[in-house]
Amino acid sequence: MANQEEFFKKVVAHAKEYGFIFPSSEIYDGLAAVYDYGQLGVELKNNIKQYWWKAMVQMHDNIVGLDSAIFMHPRIWKASGHVDAFNDPLIDNRDSKKRYRADVLIEDHIAKIEDKIKKEVDKAHKRFGEAFDREQFVSTNARVVEYQKQIDDIRNRYAECMNANDLAGLKQMILDLEIVCPVSGTRNWTDVRQFNLMFATKMGSVIDDSDTLYLRPETAQGIFVNFLNVQKSGRMKVPFGIAQIGKAFRNEIVARQFIFRMREFEQMEMQFFVRPGTELEWFKYWKDERLKWHLSMGMPAEKYRYHDHEKLAHYANAATDIEFEFPFGFKELEGIHSRTNFDLGRHSEFSGKKLQYFDSELNESYTPYVVETSIGVDRTVLAVFSHALHDETLEDGSTRTVLSLPAKLAPYKVAVLPLVKKDGMPEMAHDIVERLRPQMMVQYDEKDAIGRRYRRQDAIGTPLCITVDSDSTNDNSVTVRHRDTMQQERVSIDNLQGYISANI
Numbered sequence: 310m311a312n313q314e315e316f317f318k319k320v321v322a323h324a325k326e327y328g329f330i331f332p333s334s335e336i337y338d339g340l341a342a343v344y345d346y347g348q349l350g351v352e353l354k355n356n357i358k359q360y361w362w363k364a365m366v367q368m369h370d371n372i373v374g375l376d377s378a379i380f381m382h383p384r385i386w387k388a389s390g391h392v393d394a395f396n397d398p399l400i401d402n403r404d405s406k407k408r409y410r411a412d413v414l415i416e417d418h419i420a421k422i423e424d425k426i427k428k429e430v431d432k433a434h435k436r437f438g439e440a441f442d443r444e445q446f447v448s449t450n451a452r453v454v455e456y457q458k459q460i461d462d463i464r465n466r467y468a469e470c471m472n473a474n475d476l477a478g479l480k481q482m483i484l485d486l487e488i489v490c491p492v493s494g495t496r497n498w499t500d501v502r503q504f505n506l507m508f509a510t511k512m513g514s515v516i517d518d519s520d521t522l523y524l525r526p527e528t529a530q531g532i533f534v535n536f537l538n539v540q541k542s543g544r545m546k547v548p549f550g551i552a553q554i555g556k557a558f559r560n561e562i563v564a565r566q567f568i569f570r571m572r573e574f575e576q577m578e579m580q581f582f583v584r585p586g587t588e589l590e591w592f593k594y595w596k597d598e599r600l601k602w603h604l605s606m607g608m609p610a611e612k613y614r615y616h617d618h619e620k621l622a623h624y625a626n627a628a629t630d631i632e633f634e635f636p637f638g639f640k641e642l643e644g645i646h647s648r649t650n651f652d653l654g655r656h657s658e659f660s661g662k663k664l665q666y667f668d669s670e671l672n673e674s675y676t677p678y679v680v681e682t683s684i685g686v687d688r689t690v691l692a693v694f695s696h697a698l699h700d701e702t703l704e705d706g707s708t709r710t711v712l713s714l715p716a717k718l719a720p721y722k723v724a725v726l727p728l729v730k731k732d733g734m735p736e737m738a739h740d741i742v743e744r745l746r747p748q749m750m751v752q753y754d755e756k757d758a759i760g761r762r763y764r765r766q767d768a769i770g771t772p773l774c775i776t777v778d779s780d781s782t783n784d785n786s787v788t789v790r791h792r793d794t795m796q797q798e799r800v801s802i803d804n805l806q807g808y809i810s811a812n813i
């Protein structure tokens with residue numbers, strides 16, 4: 310745990326030091342749970358968004374994009390259920406005066422038990438070596454079975470309280486589990502209350518007469534209310550999808566863990582409209598497809614797992630999370646939900662407009678069912694960035710910090726470095742930069758010794774460094790150094806573009 314915390318601190322510090330992510334409004338002491346993306350962070354984030362857009366929109370005949378406004382008619386949030394039910398259960402500790410989400414206190418308690426299971430598994434793995442069968446151990450070891458039972462009991466009791474909106478029961482759980490405030494160490498808790506997460510604002514020049522608007526807490530509703538516009542103008546046939554990337558806002562009670570839980574963040578959402586009765590097949594399709602997308606970025610399979618929801622929201626008939634192993638454990642990165650015809654049905658009811666589709670093959674009209682995929686951009690940045698960051702000890706005993714980002718996501722694809730600032734090397738390097746620039750992000754760097762420049766590029770994740778040296782002007786070749794292996798190759802400038810394309 311201590312190591313994980315140390316590592317997470319390093320992630321945050323590295324992101325700031327190298328211009329990926331800054332605390333918002335820092336010179337005014339920051340704004341809690343709001344962050345700015347710096348010169349490299351914006352490149353990484355844009356690359357992730359483009360990668361998602363390409364996979365969802367460009368690669369599918371039947372998925373189109375949308376960019377709906379953040380401000381929407383206030384009744385939309387009544388129809389969607391957010392005004393009445395987009396709440397988190399909140400609890401205060403009277404001694405520390407700190408505020409917590411009751412469900413997060415319980416999840417943290419579960420994480421401690423999971424940690425104990427992990428320790429038992431690691432111990433046994435060491436003892437049995439190669440022959441270790443994890444599945445068998447977990448299902449038969451008495452201690453692990455008991456820990457797992459504790460977790461299941463807690464989850465069941467929690468779900469019962471939430472389904473019954475039993476806030477007193479939730480507080481009793483916190484007392485029974487002997488959960489203490491991490492700051493004061495006491496169990497002096499207030500009652501649990503519901504807290505709505507939407508930010509409200511006013512529209513119009515005369516504030517008194519104006520309507521209360523909400524900053525959208527998800528981009529999905531912008532898609533639902535444009536269902537007919539897109540379907541008709543795009544002549545879309547069910548099954549089809551509408552994809553959108555955009556900002557969402559939630560007044561999170563517990564805002565910690567860096568860009569994992571923010572008050573202003575970005576989502577990449579896709580609503581897939583299908584024939585009633587086919588939604589569970591499509592749910593399975595998107596569940597598989599979305600995990601494949603994560604892996605296709607070059608991320609390892611063992612960092613991901615599904616978490617199928619046993620207790621479903623009243624409008625859903627299947628739901629799963631794709632969880633990622635962040636530096637603080639496995640947590641939700643993406644949600645895939647089969648939302649039935651709930652949203653279109655509610656908007657029909659509240660707007661008075663029929664949101665239906667005429668299916669010419671069936672010769673009937675119906676309200677399509679919806680399978681949703683919803684992923685946070687910032688959580689994806691954190692997943693990719695934290696997985697990529699590591700320290701390495703080299704053969705000569707020195708260390709280097711490397712950000713092994715998948716090349717397709719790296720802010721700069723190549724850096725061009727003249728070995729020294731004379732003998733025509735800077736001119737030749739500039740010339741290479743100008744040639745490569747139309748195709749990719751390139752950085753020119755001539756400051757400091759070449760070793761330090763390599764380290765700087767390693768730390769920001771640049772996959773290839775191109776060095777122009779004293780031979781380059783004679784043989785029209787450069788040295789290309791690979792970030793991860795540090796191997797170097799001599800490449801003719803005429804072949805440079807092809808070489809780079811094959812290697813990033």
Ligand code: GAP
Nearest residue numbers: 527529569570571574642643644683684685688
């Ligand atoms: N339309 C469905 C929906 O919004 P969600 O599970 O509440 O579902 C989807 O959010 C995704 O948005 C999450 O899996 C997560 O990646 C991201 N997300 C949600 N709240 C967030 C927050 N406060 N900060 C950063 N990302 C968040």
